[in-house]
Amino acid sequence: MVGAAGLELAASASQTLRSSHLSYAPKEKLNIKYQRSKIKQFSQYSTIIEVIINVLKLIMKKIILFLVIFILVAYLLVSRSSCQNKLAKIYSIDNKNYCLLTASNQKQWKRGLMFYKKSVNIDGMIFIFPNKDYRSFWNENTYLDLDVYWMDGDKILGKSFLPSINKSKTVITVDSPGEADRVVEIIF
Known part of the structure; x- marks a missing residue:
């Protein structure tokens, strides 16, 4: 036999369970929305990162081309500043x-x-x-x-x-x- 105190305790526990279950469901929905927004942000960031990487690749190609041209010109100038024939x-x-x-x-x-x-x-x-x-x-x-x-x-x-x-x-x-x-x- 359960006394009045036991019933009261059971009712209180049931109420706590219901309230925690109710409060848990919206948090889970919020968590999923939060995760989706983070994925969307990450997707936007990855697109921005890809654009930055492509711009850097283009800049590097131009720098490499400039360096190749610079080295070629320097070589031509240096090779012409001394004679290959030691008597000349x-x-x-x-x-x-x-x-x-x-x-x-x-x-x-x-x-x-x-x-x-x-x-x-x-x-x-x-x-x-x-x-x-x-x-x-x-x-x-x-x-x-x-x-x-x-x-x-x-x-x-x-x-x-x-x-x-x-x-x-x-x-x-x-x-x-x-x-x-x-x-x-x-x-x-």
């Missing part, structure tokens, strides 16, 4: 750098670029004379076409073309237009 030196003529062999004595002046059949990592030869004088150059035993610059110091007096002996079939002579102390032969 860089001279600037008409705003362009050339790797030239130097002829500074009678034996070197006489031989010049005779007997060369191809350039050997050089652009030509510079003849440096101790005095200014009218100069003549010829193509005897010269197998390369040459542009000849007549110079007074760093000033260009004129330019002549001297074809190879193979093209001209006879010896051709070109003369300076004025007194020159330097003559440059550029392999054409």
